[in-house]
Amino acid sequence: MRKIWRAAVDAVTPYEAGKSLETLVAELGLTELVRLSANENMLGASPRAIEAVRREAASIHLYPDGGSGALRDALARGLGISPAQIVVGNGADELITLIALAAFEPGDEIVMPHPSFEPYATGANIAGARIVQSPLAGYETDLDDIRRRATPRTKAIFLCSPHNPATTIIRREPLVAFLDALGADPPLVVLDEAYHDFVDDPDYPDGVSLLAHYPRLVVLRTFSKIAGLAGLRVGYAIASLEAIDRFNRVRAPYNVNRLGQVAALAALEDPDHAARTRKFVLEERAYLAAGFEHRGIAFAPSQANFLLVRVADARHARERLLAGGILVRDGAAVGFPGHLRITVGTREINERLLKLLEE
Template sequence: MRRLWRAVLDQVTPYEAGPSIEELERTLAIDGLVRLSANESPLGPAPTVIEALRREARRAHLYPDGGATALRTALARTLRVQPEWLIAGNGADEIVSFIARAALDPGDEVLIPHPSFEPYATEAMLGGGAVVRSPLAGYRTDLDDMRRRVTPRTKVVFVCTPHNPASTIVPAGMLLRFLEGLGDDAPIVVVDEAYRDFCDDPDTPDGVALARRFPTVIAMRTFSKIAGLAGLRVGYAVARPEIIDRLNRVRAPFNVNRFAQVAAVAALDDRTHLKRTRSLILAERPRLAAALQARGAVVPPSQANFLLVRVGEQAGPLRQALMKAGILVRDGAGVGFPGHLRIAIGTAEQNNRLLEVWTRTLAR
């Protein structure tokens, strides 16, 4: 018999994002379900973004600018790099797949913290790479352990800061020493900063500055979180033009759609909305963390727009009770942290509702 599909697919399970929000509203018969399970923005996109999307609708029949020129130019201005240092992706997800496709030969090693954002391993496997996992030290990325696992076969290293799902950052000094320690023959180091916009720790590294300094660093960011554009899918990478050139060779001609591009440009223009979103997270994050700690949960120091919360055996009952009340949170078991819940920071009102249900459930 002809073997139609690649053997590696037997090792990959389709990404389980769960039912859509619309389907859940229907099955739970709840209008206005609050989804705190996907690390989305509690405020959504800026009104100016919605207006830009409306204006763009009449051009839906025209292919987008394959090179995302306006977006790259706007980002270049914001980040103080040249546009040649940028590539846009259909979400940061797609950037991960570009890197795997462009860099990996069979047997090349891809070093990732474990657990971590699932697509790193999936894309590495699909690219024919061998996944090497470095266990987290508690809730922290263990760069010493990662350094020990770097071999001559290591092609790509993923560092996620803030880490999903652990929510913690890799301190800037430690990351710098790690990169220096890799020397002149360093592998590609992807610094995934999907949640960087929510950091207020002065020790937060700056992936773009690191990409300027180290020739194999790729900083990866997204409009999904801070700009509230998760539904449009737009992310980007910042790296030296030689790297961007390689990534462009595996990119489909029109990978980022027209709406995603105009929305991202409008989002960058609306600094007020970005600031409002950041302020909300920075105000609610410590309040929610303290309230959950007061209720007996263990909450590692989050620098992201979500908390990872250790509740032990209460994880199941709490998640069920919250779901009944119309609030979805992520089961930690699904992201490598059994006995935990991963909870996106909502609006003050949503967080209060969550705390009420929490208190009621624990009192039972």
Template sequence: MMSLVRPELSGIKPYVPGKPIDEVKRELGLETVVKLASNENPYKVPDAVLEAAKRALSEMHRYPDAASYHLVRAIAKKLGVSPDEVIVGNGSEYIIDTLMKVFVSPGDEVVYAVPSFVVYRIAASVMGAKRVEVPCKDYRHDLEAMAEAITDKTKLVFVCNPNNPTGTIVRRDELDQFFASVEGKRLLVVMDEAYFEYAKDPNYPDGLQYFRRYGNVVVLRTFSKIYGLAGLRIGYGIAPKEIVSIYNTIREVFAVNVVAQAAALAALKEDAYVSWVSMKVYEEKKKLYEALSKMGLPYVESEANFVLIKVRDSKLAFEEMLKRGVVVRPTDSFDLPNHIRVTVGTPEENEVFLKALKELLPLLR
């Protein structure tokens, strides 16, 4: 049967998510596990969001609104765009996959930084695209090199800002220069801003400004991170009307379930909660920096809700942390060996992590 499989799919390495808490408990016989591997919001969602989700369960015997009518309009109002410039999907990954289907044919080129979100590589490979991987420079996107890598065959360029797994940002002046250098080229720039709400650097650019200025920009955001809806899978994007129209033509009919729509609609009203989580993560991140500096472990300052830490052996760090009930993310699958990515958790979770890290210092430095 393997002879029937599309040749483009051979050799694709699957996305490796963070280990689920229940799985770790079963495998290692642990009663308590702290998961800091998937960049989730560790704080419970507001009661209003939870209640909206519960109410939606009474409609679970019905198909959801295929157009996500109310959610699309709420997103449009919040961001100051037209409803026909909004796309929603079963997580940002789904939207990325669908954009690939819309734009990429076998042999077309897709440009992105490495290390960055692994889904760009997987989705491009599935479509038979040529992957143009531009190495990061000092853990940051090298936009000048990315612009130079663009050819007449380039269809999509992904800019992950803040970048996953490094947490670094592309500054406003760098992005201005990048767009000036690619203006007029027949391609689409996808600004992946999954961690947008966490960034506090005054030089961090809002992708919507570039969407409004240019006609070839898509901005992706998500409810999975700061809004705390990772388990419901819902992402959204802002795109030119003609792209939204094509996207809606080929996407799954019922791409966002009824509970996700209800919870996301309620979450959009929780500005105070979003600000609180963002500040809480920022404060806890500073504590992690201080502790890592005292331990002599190199790290990358992050504008997201995670920290990248350099270690001697990432696989060993992952396994030894796991034995101590802490799940972190080795970044080998991002083509970044000898590093682990650690989500900023609650104060209590971070203390457990730092205690385990201190025990392992002789193995990590």
């Protein structure tokens, strides 16, 4: 028999995104369903981004700018770095795959917290690399444990801050000590900052500012959360010139579509929308946290636009919420059984959610 499929792909589990919102609404016979399971932006996208997409629709018969040049220029200006240190991807998801394609080989070890954002493991598995899991210490990333698991065979370490699904951050001092301890010839350290815009802890480090000292660092960011462009798929990596050159070699020629590029550019030109989103998330996160505390419900100290909440029977609680028109993520699906992962909603939705959980 001819062997068609790569053995490494046997280890890959397809990403389970769940049923579409439309399918669920139809199946449950609901008039409305609020999705608090995907950490989307409850305020929607910037009106400027929506207008940019409308204008760009007339040009969708033309290929996009393959290098996302205007977007990289704008990002670079804002970050105070060179555009050559940025690659834009079809969501931060694509960048995780590009890192694996460019760097991982069979036999490499890829260290990551457990649980963590699933695509890290997918990238490692696709490449035939070996996943080395470092258990979280409660809800916190255990940097000492990760360092102990790093060996000369370690090709990359994934860190996520704020962590999905645990919601916690890695603070500046321990992160710098960790990076220093990896020595002069460290593995790649991928610092996933998808939720960095929602952090209010003053000890949160800016990953981009660390790049000058730690050239093996790769920082990931996205327009899906703060900018509300999840449906258009735009993320970016900031790294050394060498790393970006390698990622460019393995990416598809036109990996980011026209609508995504113009919408992301327009989002950068609307800092008020980003500020509104941040203010909204911080206020409503505090409101939910106070509501959980008041009801004796335990949760992780969140710095993200979602909370990880401990419940006695997560499956039952999720079903109860679903019947009430609110979709949340069962923690069991993201490595936290006995928990629900809940995106910060609007005040009206949060009130409903607290009431339903109380019942």
